[in-house]
Amino acid sequence: MDNAAQPPNLRWRRVLLKLSGEAFAGDQHVGLNYDVIGRIAAEVVEAVKAGAEMAIVIGGGNIIRGGTAASKGMDRSQGDYMGMLATVINAMALQDSIEQLGQPTRVQTAITMTQVAEPFIRRRAISQLENGNVVILAGGTGNPYFTTDTASSLRALELKCDAFLKATNVDGIYDSDPKLNPYAKRYNTISYEEAIAKRLKVMDLTAMAMCMENKMPILVFDIGRAGAIKAVLQGEDLGTLVGG
Ligand code: UDP
Secondary structure, three states, X not given: OOOOOOOOOOOOOEEEEEEOHHHHHHHHOOOOOHHHHHHHHHHHXXXXXXXXXXXXXXXXXXXXXXXXXHHOOOOHHHHHHHHHHHHHHHHHHHHHXXXXXXXXXXXXXXXXXXXXXXXXXXXXXXXXXXXXOEEEEEOOOOOOOOOHHHHHHHHHHHOOOOEEEEEEOOOOOEOOOOOOOOOOOEOOEEOHHHHHHOOOXXXXXXXXXXXXXXXXXXXXXXXXXXXXXHHHHOOOOOOEEEOO
């Protein structure tokens, strides 16, 4: 891989891709759907072949969310740590799928578990990206009361990514819920301030505020659209751009 010598014709070169756990479950909503994971893996590989450097933060909502566990009476922090461990299961599944396609990967975790993955070390992650690996970041921030969206903002900033690509199951940000309102309008671009002021359900406020303060562009797009990751990187007019 020789990204450094040949700048690719991409809108952004190094990106942080956030994949929600739900994206891994497909229509079944819980657990892992291996066909779906295989399709996402192929799209990641396609984007890397086009010249992108890609770090991926994975959610765990297809297995457990701390907030849901707490609503059933579990201690919140206990549930959150379980949620962070769930992201490691998803990361290992994605790693396997991507490597089966011949693309090297590394998994780094915010909670140390050296039998299955490396600990998160910022400078090591950067050099792995520079060397053409897909770097999968699991375990969220390593702290309860946070989300993998916040982990994505944090890692996007510390790994000096050019953009935060937030993959969702809708094709961008709307002024109201498009599933409930047929007249809902999709934004092509929106400022951080407007997204926060209107409390549009894009991501949690902590994650959004971090991106706003540090001018990290966020592109919200539909992972269900075939070829979306590469298309977004090549500057096709998809999804909603926040800031940037
Ligand atoms: N989590 C956490 N700290 C973090 C990231 C995640 O405690 O830094 C926990 C939290 O319980 C969360 C769960 O891990 O509900 C799964 O992450 P998330 O809900 O962000 O996953 P997604 O919705 O993207 O699948």
